[in-house]
Amino acid sequence: MARGISTEDGRGALAALAERRDAGGLPARADRATAVRYLLQLLAEKAPGHTVEVRVPPFGAVQVIEGPRHTRGTPPNVVELDPETWIALATGAESWGDAAATGRIHASGTRADLAALLPLRY
Numbered sequence: 001m002a003r004g005i006s007t008e009d010g011r012g013a014l015a016a017l018a019e020r021r022d023a024g025g026l027p028a029r030a031d032r033a034t035a036v037r038y039l040l041q042l043l044a045e046k047a048p049g050h051t052v053e054v055r056v057p058p059f060g061a062v063q064v065i066e067g068p069r070h071t072r073g074t075p076p077n078v079v080e081l082d083p084e085t086w087i088a089l090a091t092g093a094e095s096w097g098d099a100a101a102t103g104r105i106h107a108s109g110t111r112a113d114l115a116a117l118l119p120l121r122y
Helices: 007-022 027-046 083-091 096-101
Strands: 047-056 061-063 080-082 107-109
Touching: 007 027, 007 083, 027 047, 027 061, 027 083, 080 083, 083 096, 096 107
Parallel strands: 047 080
Antiparallel strands: 047 061, 080 107
């Protein structure tokens, strides 16, 4: 997979989000978008495949995990979450179980549990 976002840009966006959060400010949309896409990119590199579609609207989606390839219609295994939840899970600020228990993860399909893949090393 060709890298779309450099490590430097991805880490920079994550650092900018952390700084704004610590200062009590709202994150810039561009930083959120870059951070989400960078973390999705890392997930796709860690678990390549086409079995589970991970969606973080409005910023991005990737297909991951080896197994049966999905080619038409809605995939049987889908994970959808908001940008803040995705960033928290991918960086280790929150666990899959905690986010799922509060209803912030919408997952369908037998392979839609990403707990074993998170957090990501960035």
